[in-house]
Amino acid sequence: MHLRDDAGGAGDDTDRVMAIALDIARGNANAPAVDAPSAAPVRIVTPVAGVSPVTEDPRASLVGLSRAEMAEALVGFGVPSRQARMRAGQLWHWIYHRGVTDFAAMTNIAKELRASLADAFTLARPEIVAEQVSRDGTRKWLLRFPPRGAGKPVEVETVYIPEEGRGTLCVSSQVGCTLTCSFCHTGTQTLVRNLTAEEIVAQILVARDRLGDHPGGGAPDGAVVPREGRFVSNVVMMGMGEPLYNFDHVRTALLIATDGEGIALSRRRITLSTSGVVPMIERAGAEIGVMLAISLHAANDPLRDVLVPINRKYPIAELMEACRTYPGVSNARRITFEYVMLKGVNDSKADARALVKLLQGIPAKINLIPFNPWPGTDYECSDWETIETFAEIVNRAGYASPIRTPRGRDILAACGQLKSETQRMRARERLALAAMVAGSGDEDD
Numbered sequence: 001m002h003l004r005d006d007a008g009g010a011g012d013d014t015d016r017v018m019a020i021a022l023d024i025a026r027g028n029a030n031a032p033a034v035d036a037p038s039a040a041p042v043r044i045v046t047p048v049a050g051v052s053p054v055t056e057d058p059r060a061s062l063v064g065l066s067r068a069e070m071a072e073a074l075v076g077f078g079v080p081s082r083q084a085r086m087r088a089g090q091l092w093h094w095i096y097h098r099g100v101t102d103f104a105a106m107t108n109i110a111k112e113l114r115a116s117l118a119d120a121f122t123l124a125r126p127e128i129v130a131e132q133v134s135r136d137g138t139r140k141w142l143l144r145f146p147p148r149g150a151g152k153p154v155e156v157e158t159v160y161i162p163e164e165g166r167g168t169l170c171v172s173s174q175v176g177c178t179l180t181c182s183f184c185h186t187g188t189q190t191l192v193r194n195l196t197a198e199e200i201v202a203q204i205l206v207a208r209d210r211l212g213d214h215p216g217g218g219a220p221d222g223a224v225v226p227r228e229g230r231f232v233s234n235v236v237m238m239g240m241g242e243p244l245y246n247f248d249h250v251r252t253a254l255l256i257a258t259d260g261e262g263i264a265l266s267r268r269r270i271t272l273s274t275s276g277v278v279p280m281i282e283r284a285g286a287e288i289g290v291m292l293a294i295s296l297h298a299a300n301d302p303l304r305d306v307l308v309p310i311n312r313k314y315p316i317a318e319l320m321e322a323c324r325t326y327p328g329v330s331n332a333r334r335i336t337f338e339y340v341m342l343k344g345v346n347d348s349k350a351d352a353r354a355l356v357k358l359l360q361g362i363p364a365k366i367n368l369i370p371f372n373p374w375p376g377t378d379y380e381c382s383d384w385e386t387i388e389t390f391a392e393i394v395n396r397a398g399y400a401s402p403i404r405t406p407r408g409r410d411i412l413a414a415c416g417q418l419k420s421e422t423q424r425m426r427a428r429e430r431l432a433l434a435a436m437v438a439g440s441g442d443e444d445d
Contacts, residue, residue, distance in 0.1 A: 056146050059122040062091060063205070064198025066252055067259075077120050089261070095123060096262030099205060099214035125209065126202050129155060137162045137224025141206060150175070150193045156240055158203040160211070160232070162224045166269075167211070168234040171203045173250050174241025179275055181308050183297070183340055183371065183379050194246040200253035204263060207232050235265060237272045238293070244277035244284060254288050267291070271336065278314040278322045285327030292326055293336040293367075294319065298346050299354035307346070316358070323362050334363040340371050341382040341390065352393035359399065366394050366401040 062070055070091060071084040079087050087109075094106045103109075103118040127144040134140075139160040144153050156172040175192035177184075212218045213231040225231040235257060237243045243250045254270060257263045272284055273293040285292065298304035304311040311319075323335050337359065341347050355366065368391055371381040382390075387403055394401035 057122050057124060059120060061123070061198050062121050063095060063123060064196060064201050064253065064256070066255065067092060073121070077117075091117075092259070092262055096205075096256065096259070097215065097264070099208055099217075101125060125206055126199065128206065128210075131210065139207075139210070141203075141210070143203065143206065145195070145199050145202075148193065148196070154192055156195065156199075156203075158207060158239065160207050162226060162231075165226055165229070166233045167226050167231045168236060169204060169207050169232050170236050170239050171200060172239030172241055173200060173237055173243040173246045177241050178245060179242055179308070179310055181275065181295070181297075182306060183342060183377070191241075194249060195241070197249045197252035197256070200249060201256050201263075204232065204235065204257060233265070234269045235271075236293075237270075242275055242277060243272050244274045244280040247280055247283065251284075251288050254290060258290070268333070273336075273338065275308050275310050276314050276319045277310070278318050281322040281326060285329075289328065291333065291336070292323070292329075293338055294323065296337045296355075297340050297342075299351060299358045303346060307342075320358065320362065323364075329363055331363045334365045337364055337366045338369060339366055340369045341387050342371055343380040343382045343386075345379065347382040347386050347390055349389065349393060352390045356394060356397040356399065364399055366399050368394075368401055368403045370403065 060073065062073065065073060067085075067088055071088040074084045074087050074091075075081055090106065090109055094100045098105075100106065101123045103114040103121075103123070106114055109117075129142040129144050131142075132140045141158045141160075142155055143158060144155050147153055154175040156175055158172065159170040161168045161170070172195060174194050176189045178191045208214055208217075208231070210220070211223060211225060211231040212220060219225045219231065226233065235254075237250065237254075250272070254272070257265050257270060258267050267288075267290045270290040271293050272288065272290050273295060274281065274284075275295045281292070284290075295308060296304075297307045298311075299316075301311060301315050304316060323329070326335060329335055337355075339346070339355065359366070368387060370384075370387060371379055373380070391401045391403055
């Protein structure tokens with residue numbers, strides 16, 4: 001499969017993207033090698049030219065507002081009520097469809113009004129602290145947002161994974177996380193704050209800016225992007241944080257992303273991943289209507305209590321019932337169950353059979369995720385033969401069970417272990433990470 005890139009690179013199977021998240025670790029000795037588009041080294045751009053350092057702008061941002069909120073803001077600014085809806089529609093088109101960041105570019109709005117809007121409102125993007133480009137075309141951006149109560153500016157990472165026929169963006173919903181999943185590096189960082197709808201949408205807009213995905217744009221030289229269609233075609237809420245613990249902002253952001261007159265992503269091309277906040281699952285289906293993924297990782301309560309401690313509050317039986325009744329679930333809209341493969345922990349044949357039994361009656365797909373180590377973890381990735389045996393049992397039961405192939409390993413953008421630069425690593429962790437990176441570099445040569 002070939003993607004659009006000047007080096008004539010190749011992509012992975014299109015099923016191998018759903019759980020690609022944000023990683024502070026890299027390398028997985030048990031995973032197969034990922035073909036790189038070329039032998040080109042990792043490219044790091046830091047800081048990104050033309051992007052100003054983050055400051056607290058006294059002007060209100062129009063990014064992240066719903067249509068009704070935008071119209072209300074315009075009325076408060078002085079636009080007559082009878083014109084507010086129309087003006088909001090014009091701004092919506094320019095902000096989300098065209099991707100403009102300057103009111104002066106909005107040529108169907110009177111020049112005087114454009115100048116007045118620029119005095120009162122901002123469309124500014126977050127600061128891009130760093131951009132990294134992997135050999136396989138994966139891109140990672142470190143974005144910095146204002147403190148907004150956190151005491152200092154906060155940072156999150158956003159990852160873009162190009163494949164044949166689609167380009168998937170992995171988006172964060174929180175800085176840090178309240179959950180303490182024992183295998184996840186993000187779980188070692190306490191919650192700093194929720195991201196606003198503006199900051200969630202901004203991750204999509206920044207990716208489209210950098211990839212040339214707006215109308216009339218073009219991909220940067222050497223970029224690996226889908227050969228046809230949109231460069232950012234899919235979004236997965238699988239970055240830092242638990243989306244359902246930031247429900248209102250996530251809902252607003254995803255409704256903006258799916259609005260047909262703006263970013264216009266299909267609801268079937270957006271997946272929200274949750275560790276199992278059971279009371280919010282039905283609301284997510286009814287009020288957002290996107291695809292659902294469950295971070296499951298175990299088929300019994302005693303083990304899941306350890307791996308995903310939220311299970312102690314919402315045990316597996318309650319979680320499975322919420323999945324069975326998820327609005328719109330069907331064979332055409334299956335729920336994805338994510339299952340990280342941990343050596344000697346959850347990877348036996350008995351575990352596979354228990355997983356199949358647990359999911360009976362639920363239209364499901366099971367993503368098997370080879371564990372990527374991180375500094376200080378006691379877990380190891382299952383042997384590759386064990387993973388394949390596990391997948392075979394699941395497949396024989398009638399469930400698709402793709403095995404995740406790590407992407408962006410050379411820029412620390414593999415699956416599931418993001419730890420924000422907002423919390424710096426201790427010296428011991430930095431040494432462990434440096435050793436891990438050095439070892440993986442030898443492996444890739």
